[in-house]
Ligand SMILES: *Cc1c(COP(=O)(O)O)cnc(C)c1O
């Protein structure tokens with residue numbers, strides 16, 4: 255049973271059929287998926303959801319496909335961690351990490367959007383899957399296309415981390431590296447999509463793709479015991495995830511699954527690429543594009559497609575936005591690893607770094623529930639930490655050398671006679 259009604263323009267409200275469309279022909283506004291909410295309200299309950307398998311498809315009535323998902327059956331339902339040690343380090347009472355660093359199969363939240371996009375693209379009859387990516391989307395499109403036997407074309411900027419490139423090639427994807435920024439990659443891809451008629455998950459079928467991000471929000475609500483957090487901090491690249499988490503919270507509230515809708519949403523970017531943060535701080539919804547320069551490459555989008563809507567989401571929820579330097583990103587990555595045993599990628603450093611700032615500034619109070627969104631895995635951005643961590647000690651396999659080592663470190667251990 256599908257509750258996918260059609261597409262609707264976010265600006266003028268004009269209705270469109272459920273096809274591969276993404277821009278309104280009247281006002282050029284972006285199209286968004288619309289559902290038969292009344293019907294959903296009659297059949298879907300918290301109890302029904304709770305009894306389903308632990309993956310993102312437990313919310314399938316609220317996802318834009320018509321049949322069964324054809325790929326990504328295991329995606330989602332990642333841990334929500336009560337982070338006591340980190341909470342203590344930051345001086346806050348109730349802190350959680352939503353950890354998509356361990357999302358299946360490619361260790362970032364992008365598997366959520368891609369499994370929806372590919373399932374929908376197949377329903378619409380597309381034969382080739384493609385994307386413009388800052389890295390994680392490339393990994394996910396390549397892996398999930400391979401898993402369902404489809405050919406994929408992945409377009410990336412030339413300066414991505416090695417793990418993100420190898421972690422795309424390994425699945426047999428066609429990888430095209432562009433001499434230019436992500437925004438230049440994206441522009442080329444719009445032209446390719448028009449000419450070749452491929453399913454570019456984040457361009458011509460973006461309305462369907464973006465809905466996958468809602469599951470990140472649904473899961474947080476369910477894992478908190480059908481409650482919303484008072485504060486959530488979200489990393490922003492194109493600005494889609496943050497708007498969809500908010501949409502998820504609103505839908506759960508409308509359906510009566512959570513009682514209060516009182517979450518403040520905060521956006522995080524790197525200082526080297528913060529067009530959305532700048533807009534929020536200046537009190538405008540006008541996004542001024544920038545040329546990115548940061549180690550947080552997965553967030554390096556200088557002209558964000560959903561920048562306007564993410565700034566609005568933040569402001570309307572009573573939240574705020576901020577950015578952090580590359581140095582702060584690295585120290586936040588270390589803090590997260592050392593306190594909670596979670597190795598997040600640079601985007602996680604951005605999110606935690608901004609969280610720390612907002613708490614110190616008093617923008618986020620210390621005694622209310624806070625969720626930090628961890629969206630990608632640190633093993634994929636190892637270059638960022640090269641030369642920034644402690645050294646490995648090398649010795650010969652001689653007990654005496656180890657004794658010297660312990661002694662020189664000035665540590666005292668009980669030694670058996
Ligand atoms: C893509 C990405 C984001 C941001 O996604 P948008 O929806 O484009 O804002 C955040 N974190 C990671 C790790 C990503 O790969």
Ligand SMILES: [Zn+2]
Nearest residue numbers: 263266278281
């Ligand atoms: Zn319109």
